[in-house]
Ligand SMILES: Nc1ncnc2c1ncn2[C@@H]1O[C@H](COP(=O)(O)OP(=O)(O)O)[C@@H](O)[C@H]1O
């Protein structure tokens with residue numbers, strides 16, 4: 001695999017849920033690219049389609065969800081053109097996912113060690129039990145969990161420990177892509193912080209690529225070098241995370257809104273300004289730009305025409321206010 005091959009390419013991907021009331025497109029025409037050893041953040045309010053996209057990449061879409069268009073390539077291989085057996089191997093060896101809830105992954109009736117050993121024994125043909133056990137203990141070391149917990153059952157461990165184990169299992173076969181879908185959301189702030197630091201440290205050491213998904217802008221901005229901002233199933237902005245918090249007038253109005261919603265920990269009294277209104281119902285998406293009913297800069301055109309993403313200064317922004325031809329770049333102010 002060449003250094004120049006993206007670990008992940010999401011090309012014009014759309015995913016829909018079907019129901020008696022019709023089809024709901026939760027992910028619409030998304031394009032993303034992630035290079036080896038990079039961390040790409042994906043941020044957006046709850047319901048914006050982040051998990052649907054993550055499951056789609058893993059080809060783990062649930063219920064009625066299905067890929068309605070586009071291509072997903074991991075290490076240059078089309079995830080949707082693999083037979084079931086290849087996909088099963090590919091999932092652990094090349095791409096792995098860390099879910100929000102550790103219990104989605106951990107089996108309550110197996111010890112931590114058994115579950116870790118399972119991954120090795122079912123994916124590394126010919127590996128002895130002893131070797132698998134040794135590797136499992138090394139995984140515990142890697143995420144700084146004392147070896148004595150190897151014989152524990154999940155319910156005997158704290159939430160933070162369980163999530164560390166899930167991360168260790170995801171990394172067991174050294175995949176080049178790890179998708180983390182709100183990996184710390186269920187945990188308290190202190191534990192969140194330590195897990196985040198651990199993810200950073202492991203990533204620096206092992207050089208896997210991460211798609212880091214969160215509704216929490218501050219987490220994403222801290223961890224990722226590039227951030228995709230999602231609204232109502234679409235990426236409305238793609239930007240470098242460096243300097244994100246400084247120039248909010250240079251961003252999509254939704255990005256600016258999310259940034260203002262970050263509590264500023266250095267100023268205790270600063271009020272958090274939420275984005276007025278609610279994320280839209282995907283069944284009745286607003287016309288034009290889906291964000292227009294909440295947007296402080298909405299113009300008549302925003303109600304009528306959906307803005308296409310425009311490349312500007314190394315970023316992508318889908319917003320009429322950013323169209324340099326029509327309105328002058330960055331006309332909106334916070
Ligand atoms: N099981 C489901 N059945 C039908 N629609 C769903 C289901 N899960 C999610 N959706 C739709 O997909 C949208 C995106 O959901 P999701 O991907 O979970 O968002 P996020 O992870 O950003 O919170 C939801 O707003 C909802 O409309």
Ligand SMILES: [Mg+2]
Nearest residue numbers: 050051052182
């Ligand atoms: Mg989600």
